[in-house]
Amino acid sequence: MLVDAARRLACAARASVDAVRDEIVRAARAVAPDIDGVLVYEEDEGALRCVVASGSRFAYFDGTRVALDDPCSLPSRALAAGHRITLADAEATKLHPGDFAAVAIPFAREAGRACVLAVASQRAIExxxxDRLVMLADQAAPAYLIALDRELDRRRAEYDGLTGLLTPRALRQRLAVLVDRARLQPAARLALLFVDTDHFKCWNDRYGHAAGDALLREIAHVLRSAAHRADDLVARNGGDEFCVVFTETDKSTAIERADTLRRRIAALDVARLRPADAEGSVQITASIGVAAFAADASTASDLLERADAAMYHTKETGRDGVSYAAPDRSLARLSMCPPVAEMLRPV
Structure with a gap:
């Protein structure tokens, strides 16, 4: 049974961390049929966070945290001891009030990445x-660490290290999926904003790279807060350029939301991001271009190009504004009078 578990864990490590977690639960229940709860905790910012909560009695444990030094926590006690701890071994609180027996087993012990397997039963655990659960945890450790490393590599490839937004490559991959999906749904609405930070080079040259990084993170926060739907995308396109994809949003609404973002960026309290002894000021605004599928483009790459062209039109016409493709395919800069929907109406 444990030999089969080792083989399955090795295969799961090539898939994902979630696959390894699922296999740990399956194997734990196979070697210990009497248990009715399986929990996996991971070390996370000075605490143990529950990342797996299997069993009806333990469903609410998912995402909960316990302090690493909590003397009443069975998982924390096991991690501190460096070996398995049962309820009979220590004066620890039951995982669940209905527990008759429980055991916590540390595994995958590396600095900052320790994990604990905890199981519980309403009956005695032999x-x-x-012993079999301890052997299972030992087998799971290398698979778990390999899967965590691969997950970290994937996140580094998909998310920008400075802002936490999607990378250019990840944006293009996900945008292509959204466009392909929209082709199959005639009523689908999809809009892309290309956002460029005005005067960023001047800011960076005057106040230094640390202040520049702080400014980019601040703008990223503003853009991220505008992504309301699960499929909306926010990415750093490189340097001081960003992209925002709004799903289920028509073009006129996207233009209005772009202008809201423009005003929010212009209103940022950037003075607090400068060095305390800095002299002078640099006004930070944004030039934004908007394009929509399928009104302006039929592919993901065309959508990016049209939004990029609209953004450059904003740059060339005074910055701090929003531009878009007009019905005649020319580029137009937003004026709030007349309303956006009226300006987009074909002549």
């Missing part, structure tokens, strides 16, 4: 069963 010593031989606990």
């Amino acid at each position: 010593t031989e069963t606990i």
Whole structure:
């Protein structure tokens, strides 16, 4: 049974962390049929966070945290001890009030990445069963660490290290999926904003790279807050350029939302991001271009190009504004009078 678990864990490590977690739960229940709760905790910013909560009694544990030094926590006690701890071994609080027996087993112990497997039962857990669970945890450790490393590599490839937004490559991959999906749904609405930070080079040259990084993170926060739907995308396109994709949003609404973002960026309290002894000021605004599928483009790359062209039109016509493709395919800069919907109406 444990030999089969080792093989399955190795295969799961090539798939994902979630696959390894699922296999740990399956194997734990196979070697210990009497348990009705399986929990996996990961070390996370000075605490143990529950990342797996299997069993009806333990569903609410998912995402909960316990302090690493909590003397009443069975998982924390096991991690501190460096070996398995049962309810009979220590004066620890039950995982669940209905527990008759429980055991916590540390595994994958590396600095900042330690994990704990905890199981519970409303009946006694035999010593031989606990021994098998310890062997399972030992087998799971290398698979878990490999999967965590691969997950970290994937996140580094998909998310910008400075802002936490999608990378250019990840944006293009996900945008292509959204466009392909929209082709199959005639009523689908999709809009892309290309955002360029005005005067960023001047800011960076005057106040230094640390202040520049702080400014980019601040703008990223503003843009991220505008992504309301699960499929909306926010990405750093490189340097001081960003992209925002609004799903289920028509073009006129996207233009209005772009102008709201423009005003929010212009209103940022950027003075607090400068060095305390800095002299002078640099006004930070944004030039934004908007394009929509399928009104302006039929592919993801065309959509990016049209939004990029609209953004440059904003740059060339005074910055701090929003431009878009007009019905005649020319580029127009937003004026709030007349209303956006009226300006987009074909002549």
